[in-house]
Amino acid sequence: MAAESWAAALALLAIDPAGLGGAVLRGPGGPGPEAFIAGIRRLLPERRMFRLPPHIGADRLAGSLYVAETLRTGKPCLDPGLLAEARGGVLLIASGERLTPSKAGFIAAAVDERPGEYLLIVCDEGQDDERAPPALAERAAFLLDLPEDFDETLTAWQDLAAARALLPNVVLPDVITAALCGAALSLGINSLRPALFACAAARATAALDGRREVSQDDATAAVRLVLAPRALRFPVPEAAAEPETPPPPPASDENDANKSDGNPSAREMSELLLAAVKASLPQGLLAALEQNLRQSQAKSGAGAASEKLGVTRGRPAGTRAGEPRNGARLALVDTLRAAAPWQPLRRRAAPGRQGLIVTSTDLRIRRYQQKRETTAIFVVDASGSAAVHRMAEAKGAVELLLADCYVRRDRTALIAFRGKAAEVLLPPTRSLQRARKSLADLPGGGGTPLAAGIAQAVEVATQVRRAGGTPLAVFLTDGKANIARDGAASRPAALADAEAAARMLRLAGVRALMIDLADARGGPAQRVAEAMAAQYLALPRADAASISRAVAAAMPTDA
Missing domain, CATH: 3.40.50.410 (von Willebrand factor, type A domain)
Incomplete structure (x- = not known):
């Protein structure tokens, strides 16, 4: 796909970030993804960008009780987590292929709980069968293989402010909605989200062109950008259809109206959209996608998505200094034993404080030794x-x-x-x-x-x-x-x-x-x-x- 198409995807995200959800940037890191991210910063300056590394802890991601501050102040103190801080902003996930399924589940749940408040930008640098978690890819409208020479300034000529103002007034005809859903099913896409993203992309395309109604060309562009990268198969041409029987009298008026105005039906428009998709797909792409799908399904056993667990069970093997985060368990007796010798000094420093004074340096967490088979x-x-x-x-x-x-x-x-x-x-x-x-x-x-x-x-x-x-x-x-x-x-x-x-x-x-x-x-x-x-x-x-x-x-x- 040409660089202008990637620029169009960037412009559509800037027009309707809530309806399109985000983008997955595939390929090795380089000038292409960096230019796309720079374009997001330029076109959406009001959205703060939060970078999420793949090794982030679950407590920092989803939030938890801040034990050290709670003990210091004597009142519950909560760490809201990065997902709470990123509401209304851009969530940039670096090396998305290394993100564990559990962390991807936290992000997907946050996106579903607050629709439109997160714009996901997932950098997927995986090779072969290494891909970003499907839960995140399904919640982003665009799956882009960015070229190295991508230039985000291609969107500079477009009047995005006028398109944003026009977007709420853009009408999506029912026939185009049905055609987009039918095209998604014909391409083997069983989830409803890509079809909704295609509808949103068609409306944003019409707004970008200054029109108040979505046309067939807008739907074609949406199918190429949203549905084509997700295609798993292409429908086999059907055999020659049998002669049609005369329609029943109640439907005759409707059929006559459709014939009189010359507009294609939903099925005919879906076939036109599929033809446009077929023309835009590279040779052999669908066969490769279907083969990769079979391989991923064969590997989706217990070991496919397995992740290394923290040492939270097994035979007790002493304690160490640290905070009870990411599943670690607090060793209460050892914590109190570490805090006891310092109570006279701490009471003189805080005479108004009642009870035991515990600081973060006193915290001890349990260590466990698991028996390996x-x-x-x-x-x-x-x-x-x-x-x-x-x-x-x-x-x-x-x-x-x-x-x-x-x-x-x-x-x-x-x-x-x-x-x-x-x-x-x-x-x-x-x-x-x-x-x-x-x-x-x-x-x-x-x-x-x-x-x-x-x-x-x-x-x-x-x-x-x-x-x-x-x-x-x-x-x-x-x-x-x-x-x-x-x-x-x-x-x-x-x-x-x-x-x-x-x-x-x-x-x-x-x-x-x-x-x-x-x-x-x-x-x-x-x-x-x-x-x-x-x-x-x-x-x-x-x-x-x-x-x-x-x-x-x-x-x-x-x-």
């Missing part, structure tokens, strides 16, 4: 003639550890390496039945790709850590690697690759335990254990109970 990742050597015995030992150890998972809330995973590759037989789980099923029909024999097993352990451990758990890699092998990472049968190359993979595990910070199943100590398994900084245990005749005890001893007591 531990996942024991068994990496079993399933190669050679002893594979059957090793798998029986691993199966017994997994079953013994799973019996304790209900108490410790731990998980286990199983990786087997044989032939030329490693395979994840059992993803992290607490299910004993699933573990038995995965281990039941595991074949043995073939080469020993130890490096592939270690690399697979690094990948699983990384996934566990991303999910908030603590991984522990347990290797059951004699260390006699003979298959390199490229699949070649070479003992020196295989051992070198295994040591290199072991160093990757150490750099990843994964705690490891090496159980050497060879007949003698000091073999290649010990060298690999040293490379990965793992605890080394030589158990040539290990059984399930001894392996289980070794793993339980290596697990963190309070992960």
Whole structure:
């Protein structure tokens, strides 16, 4: 879309900020967004601008009790929050793609509670599937991909004051309203807000042109600016319509009137608007939007919008100085203990004050230590003639550890390496039945790709850590690697690759335990254990109970 169109969007916002809500500025920060923001400042000087950083606390955003001032004065003191301060102004949200859903919900609720009092300018610098929260994008009329050479002075020639004065007298015909709503539905837009924004943009466009009634051209411009960037699909052309039956007598007068005045119906005008949208869309844009929508819906699970919680629960781990904000809990006893020694001095400084005098320096908040779930990742050597015995030992150890998972809330995973590759037989789980099923029909024999097993352990451990758990890699092998990472049968190359993979595990910070199943100590398994900084245990005749005890001893007591 040309720069003149972005200038038109800026001018429409200046004419009807209450009806259009705001704009989302997509793309990397640079001269384009800065010029648009400068245009808002110039065209709406009466609106104060409030910048909202993405890392703002919930208490500062929505307001809370100002504990320190309340204790100092002895009366309740409220911090109204940034949203209350920004009423009637411009709310500039920097890096909107980093805003958490809960904070976006606070802003959306404030906009809905006081319609027209906020003008949202959201800077969205996200890439790929990173976008500003949908709750904010739905409450702004324009979704703009600003060019770097945007010039906000393009609106200097327009008489915006006259357009603002004319706007209350602009009439929106019912047929155009129905056409705009029909176009929104045809483009796959199910929310009512974009259609309302399109109606407001059409009225503002007519006022900008000095007319008191919205025309089809105004509706076309509104569809291009408001609805086209939100399009998720384009309607498929319908088959040839069947011959129309004669209309009933009551509707004949109305139909004759429509035919006599030559005005198109709402459906015909909606088709004309869709044709204008189709002509203005770049090639392949709708297909890309539909693909992005499917990807975002696939990722909209529990982890898609998850955010890191503050330390507000878990095992108590003492207190620290600080104010009870953003969910932190006040440690009342420790606060009183900190304030007690200073009471004589404070009473002499404030003789008229009654009761305990507490200042902000006395406040203490609780600290909590959350137990992180531990996942024991068994990496079993399933190669050679002893594979059957090793798998029986691993199966017994997994079953013994799973019996304790209900108490410790731990998980286990199983990786087997044989032939030329490693395979994840059992993803992290607490299910004993699933573990038995995965281990039941595991074949043995073939080469020993130890490096592939270690690399697979690094990948699983990384996934566990991303999910908030603590991984522990347990290797059951004699260390006699003979298959390199490229699949070649070479003992020196295989051992070198295994040591290199072991160093990757150490750099990843994964705690490891090496159980050497060879007949003698000091073999290649010990060298690999040293490379990965793992605890080394030589158990040539290990059984399930001894392996289980070794793993339980290596697990963190309070992960």
